[in-house]
Amino acid sequence: MNLAIVIILGLLMLIAAVTALYLKTLSSAVIASGAVSLLASILFLLLAAPDVAMTEAAIGSALTTVVFLYALSRMRGKKKEEPRD
Amino acid sequence: MRLFKARVVLLVLALFIWFLLTYPFDAQELIAGGIAALVIILIPLPGIAVLGEIRWTPKALIYGIAYLFYFLWQLIKANIDVAFRVLHPRLPIEPGIVRVKTHLKTRLGRFLLANSITLTPGTITLETDGDDFYVHWIKVEGIQDKERTKKIVAGFERFLEVICG
Amino acid sequence: MADLLFNIAAVIMMISLVLAMVRLLLGPTAADRAVALDAMTIIALSLIGWIAFMSGRVIYLDVALVYGLISFVGVVAIARYVERGV
Amino acid sequence: MEILGGIFAIAGSIFLFLAALGLIRMPDLYDRMQAGTKATTLGTMLFLIGLAIVEPLWTGKAALLILFVIFSNPLSSHTLARAAYHTGVTLGERASCDELAGACGDEEDSA
Numbered sequence: 120m121n122l123a124i125v126i127i128l129g130l131l132m133l134i135a136a137v138t139a140l141y142l143k144t145l146s147s148a149v150i151a152s153g154a155v156s157l158l159a160s161i162l163f164l165l166l167a168a169p170d171v172a173m174t175e176a177a178i179g180s181a182l183t184t185v186v187f188l189y190a191l192s193r194m195r196g197k198k199k200e201e202p203r204d
Numbered sequence: 205m206r207l208f209k210a211r212v213v214l215l216v217l218a219l220f221i222w223f224l225l226t227y228p229f230d231a232q233e234l235i236a237g238g239i240a241a242l243v244i245i246l247i248p249l250p251g252i253a254v255l256g257e258i259r260w261t262p263k264a265l266i267y268g269i270a271y272l273f274y275f276l277w278q279l280i281k282a283n284i285d286v287a288f289r290v291l292h293p294r295l296p297i298e299p300g301i302v303r304v305k306t307h308l309k310t311r312l313g314r315f316l317l318a319n320s321i322t323l324t325p326g327t328i329t330l331e332t333d334g335d336d337f338y339v340h341w342i343k344v345e346g347i348q349d350k351e352r353t354k355k356i357v358a359g360f361e362r363f364l365e366v367i368c369g
Numbered sequence: 370m371a372d373l374l375f376n377i378a379a380v381i382m383m384i385s386l387v388l389a390m391v392r393l394l395l396g397p398t399a400a401d402r403a404v405a406l407d408a409m410t411i412i413a414l415s416l417i418g419w420i421a422f423m424s425g426r427v428i429y430l431d432v433a434l435v436y437g438l439i440s441f442v443g444v445v446a447i448a449r450y451v452e453r454g455v
Numbered sequence: 456m457e458i459l460g461g462i463f464a465i466a467g468s469i470f471l472f473l474a475a476l477g478l479i480r481m482p483d484l485y486d487r488m489q490a491g492t493k494a495t496t497l498g499t500m501l502f503l504i505g506l507a508i509v510e511p512l513w514t515g516k517a518a519l520l521i522l523f524v525i526f527s528n529p530l531s532s533h534t535l536a537r538a539a540y541h542t543g544v545t546l547g548e549r550a551s552c553d554e555l556a557g558a559c560g561d562e563e564d565s566a
Contacts, residue, residue, distance in 0.1 A: 120376060121423075127383055131390055138394055146450060150402045153443060154393055157406075157413055164420050164432060172432050181439040181446075188450040224522075227515025283470060283497040286490050290477040297486055299546055322529035323496060328488060329529075330536050340485045340536065371509050374461025378468035378502065385468070388475035392487070400539035401484055404491050407531055408478055411495040411524065412471050415502045418517075419464075422506055430516040437520060441527040445534050452538035 125165055132158040149187045156180050210256030211245045217255075218244055257310040257368045264367050271363035275320060278359070282325040289342065300344040301330060304337050304353045308361060313368045320360045327356055372423075379419045386412050403447045410440040456508065463505030470498030484544050485536060492532040499524050 132155055139151035156179025163172040222237035223229065258264070289296060308314050318329040318337065326342040339356060386409060393405040414433050421429035477490025503517040 124379070124383060127387070131387065134394070135390070144399060146399045146447070147396075147402050150399065150406050150447060151393065153406055153447075154390070154409060157409060157440075160432075160436065161413055161416060161420075164417060164429060167424065169426075169428050169432050173435050176432065176436040177439050180436070181443045184443045185446045188446055192450060221519065224515040224519040228512050279493070279497055282493045286477065286494050287470070287473050290473050290480060290490055290494075295480065295482070297481075299483070299486055301546070318533065319526070319529045322533060323493060323525075326489065328485065328492070328536055329533050330485075330540055340489075342486060342489050371457035371461045374458070375464050375505075375509075378461075378464040378505075381465070381468040381472050385472040385475035388472075388479055392475075392478040398484070398539070398544055400535060400542070400544055401487065403535055404484065404488055404532070405478060407528075407535070408474055408491040408495055411499055411528065412475070414520065414524070415467065415471060415499050418503060418506050418520075421513075422510065427510075427513055427516065430513065430520070433520055434516065434523070437523045437527065441523075441531055444531040448531070448534040448538040451535075452541055 121165065125162065128158050128162050128165070132162070145191055146188070149184055149191070152187075153180055153184050156183065206253055206256040208256075209258075209260075210252045210254070213255040213258055214249075214252060215241055215245050254312050254315075257312040259366070259368060267363050267366040271360075271367065274359065274363065275323070278320070278324045282323060285325040296343065298343050299340065301338055301340050302344060302352050304339055304356050305335050306337060306357055306361065307335070308364055308368075310368050313364045316368075317357065317360055317364055321356060324356075324360075375419060375422055379416065382412055382416050382419070386416070399447075399451055403444060403451070406447075407440075407444050410436070410444075460505040460508035463508060464502050465505075467498045467501030467503075467505060470494045470501065474498060483546060484539055485546065488532050488536055492528055496524055496528050 135151050135154040135158065139148045139155065142148045142151060156175055159179065160172045160175040163175055218241040219238065222241065223234075226233045226237070306314065306317060308317055314332070318332065321327050321329045321337065321339060328340045329337055330340050331338040337357070341356075345355070389405050389409045389412060393402050393409070396402040396405055414437055417429060417433040417436065421427065421433070471494070474490050474494035477494065478487050481487045481490055500521050503521055507514040507517040
C-alpha cells in the first residue's frame, strides 16, 4: 500500500519535472516546479521526515516560486524597455 | 474606540487560534499563549481597524451563529450542485458574468460576502467595483438585475447587515 | 475497520491527484495550471492528514498547516505575476 | 464511532475526486475554477472531520486547518479568476452574457 503510493508519487514527480523542462512559457514552468516540490514534500513525509517536509514546503513552494516570478517580472520589464531605446 | 474594539477582537481571535493549536492544553501553555497574545495586540498593526467593524450586540451574536449554519447549508448545496453538473453526461452549464449590487458598506462585510458568494452554488466573485460585484455564474438565470441580486446576495446580506452592517 | 475505510479514501485521493496533474500538464494557459496546482495543494493537505493518521503522530498535521498557509502565498504570487508582474 | 469517521473520510475523498474530474471535464477556465474551489473545500472539510472523529485529541488542529481552507481557498481562486480575466482568458462557447466587458466600455450584450 505504502510502497505503491510512493511509486506513484515518484512517477508523478518525474513527470512534473520533465514537464517543467519542456514547457514553452516560463511562468507555466515555474508552476510545474511548484508541483514538483509539493510531491517531494509528501514523499518526505511518507519517509517519516516531517521537519524536512516542512522546510521543503516552505522553501520549494513559496520562496522559490516568489523569487523565480520576481526575476521573471524583472526580465519582462527590461524587454519592454529595450525597443524604446 | 473603534481601534480598541479591533484590538479586543484580535485578542479573542488570537486566543482562539492558540486554543485550537494546543487543544489538549495545560495551564502553562495557556499562560504563555495569553502573554504572547497581549504583546501582539499592543503592536500597531496596519489594517487592524477592519476587525472593529463587528457589532457586539447579542442580536449580532445570534445572527452570527445562524449565518454559520446558513453558510454550511449553502456549501453543501453548492457541492451537490457541482457534483450533479460534473457527473451529468452533457454538462448542463451556460456560464456568464453578471453584475450584482450590494448595500453593505463596511470592508469586513464585503470581504465576507465575496467569500460566501464564491462558496455558494454556481457563483464566483470575479471583480469588485464600488457597490457592484461582478460574479461568474455557471448557469445564468433570471433576466432582471433585481432578480439576480435577490438570488445571489440577498440570503447572506440579511445576516451580514446585522453582524457588521 | 477505520484503517480500511481510510485506505480506500487514500486510494481515491491518489486518483484525484493524478487527474489534477493531468490538467496541470494539459492546461492551455498559465492560469489553468495555477488552478490545477491549487487543487493539488488541497488534495495534498488531505493526503498529509491520511499519512498522519496512519503513522499516528499529530506532528504531521503541523506540516499540513504550514503547507496550507504557504501555498496560499505562492498561488497569490502566481496570480499577481500573471496579472501584471510581482 | 470509528466507522462513522471512515464514512466521513470516504465522502470527503469522493468530493475531492469530483473536483479533479471537474478540472478535466469542464470546457473553460472559470467553470474549472467553480469545480476546483467548491468541491475541494467541502472535501477537505469532510475528511478532516472524519479524522477528528477517529482521533478526538486531534480536533483542535483539524479545526484550524478547516478554518484556513475556508478562508484562503475562495481568496486565491478569486485572485486567480481576476488575473485570468484581465489577461484576456475568454468565456467558453456556451457563454450567454458578459456584463463586466459591457461595463468596461465595449458593448452591452446582456440578454
